[in-house]
Amino acid sequence: xxxxxxxxxxxxxxxxxxxxxxxxxxxxxNSLFWYRQTMMRGLELLIYFNxxxxxxxxxxxxxxxxxxxxxxxxxxLKIQPSEPRDSAVYxxxxxxxxxxxxxxxxGSGTQLSVL
Amino acid sequence: xDSVTQMEGPVTLSEEAFLTINCTYTATGYPSLFxxxxxxxxxxxxxxxxxxxxxxxxNKGFEATYRKETTSFHLEKGSVQVSDSAVYxxxxxxxxxxxxxxxxxxxxxLSIRP
Numbered sequence: 001x002x003x004x005x006x007x008x009x010x011x012x013x014x015x016x017x018x019x020x021x022x023x024x025x026x027x028x029x030n031s032l033f034w035y036r037q038t039m040m041r042g043l044e045l046l047i048y049f050n051x052x053x054x055x056x057x058x059x060x061x062x063x064x065x066x067x068x069x070x071x072x073x074x075x076x077l078k079i080q081p082s083e084p085r086d087s088a089v090y091x092x093x094x095x096x097x098x099x100x101x102x103x104x105x106x107g108s109g110t111q112l113s114v115l
Numbered sequence: 116x117d118s119v120t121q122m123e124g125p126v127t128l129s130e131e132a133f134l135t136i137n138c139t140y141t142a143t144g145y146p147s148l149f150x151x152x153x154x155x156x157x158x159x160x161x162x163x164x165x166x167x168x169x170x171x172x173x174n175k176g177f178e179a180t181y182r183k184e185t186t187s188f189h190l191e192k193g194s195v196q197v198s199d200s201a202v203y204x205x206x207x208x209x210x211x212x213x214x215x216x217x218x219x220x221x222x223x224x225l226s227i228r229p
Contacts, residue, residue: 004158033216042221043159043204056216091158104151104217106158 002026006092006107014115018080021110024073025094033104034067034077035091043091049075050097082114117142119220121205127226128195136190136223138179138205146207148172148181148188149217153202162190162203197227 005024013019025032033048047057049069057067064083069075079086089111093104122137140146147166151159163172168183179190188205205220 035219043219045216045218048216093158103149103161103164104159106160108156108158 004092004094004105004107006090006110008110009108010111010113012113012115013082015083016081017114018078019082019086019112019114021077021090021092021112023075023077023092023107025075025092026096026105027073029094029096029105030072031095031097032069032075033093033095034075035093037089037091037109038087046077082112084114087112087114117144117146117207117209117218119205119207119218121203121220121223123221124202124224125226126223127228129228130197131194132227134190134192134195134199134225136203136205136225138188138190138220140186140188140205140207142186142207142209144209146209148179149206149208150177150179150188150190151204151206151219153204153222155201159204195225195227197229200225200227 007022031050034046036044036046044059046059047067048055052069065079067077089109091106091109093106095104118141120139149164150162152162153159163174165172165181168181171180177192179188181188202222202224204222206217208217
């Protein structure tokens with residue numbers, strides 16, 4: 001199993017540019033989560049999907065952030081326009097809801113630097 | 116709402132020392148509890164879990180017991196190794212949610228000296 005695949009691994013961009021982060025969950029998983037990790041705020045849940053439908057986006061910081069999951073094997077997180085304070089590591093994770101056996105599988109993350 | 120509080124780091128220990136990382140939680144339901152570990156440059160990995168009161172999760176020499184009376188899930192290891200250096204996250208999941216999410220603590224950085 002290839003695990004959760006995120007791309008790009010690193011992204012450096014200038015303030016005001018659009019940034020798109022991509023995620024391929026593990027095949028067969030029906031839940032997908034986007035997290036942001038910073039030194040100041042730790043690991044924050046931005047949004048999660050169940051069966052491709054957004055369930056809770058209350059963690060999305062601003063309207064500049066948007067996420068889509070057009071099918072079970074692909075999701076994007078877009079920031080437009082980007083700002084320096086968006087610099088962080090963004091993780092995608094997937095899971096197969098099995099009641100109390102739920103376990104998250106994380107990708108390796110995208111290190112975003114907005115200059 | 117549900118939340119997780121864990122001890123602040125960094126925690127620095129010598130090899131073979133005893134480790135405790137404290138974690139307490141607040142939840143309205145009956146959560147499952149987890150410890151995840153993040154090695155440098157990688158995503159989080161599940162270390163261990165417990166799904167009901169008095170359950171003990173264990174893996175790689177680490178243990179944690181689900182204590183409902185104290186709402187705690189402290190992580191312990193009897194003899195740490197340099198390879199245990201990582202960031203450790205306590206987390207909970209409300210098992211009664213139809214599409215439950217996992218809530219993480221702020222993480223505790225552990226450094227082990229040779």
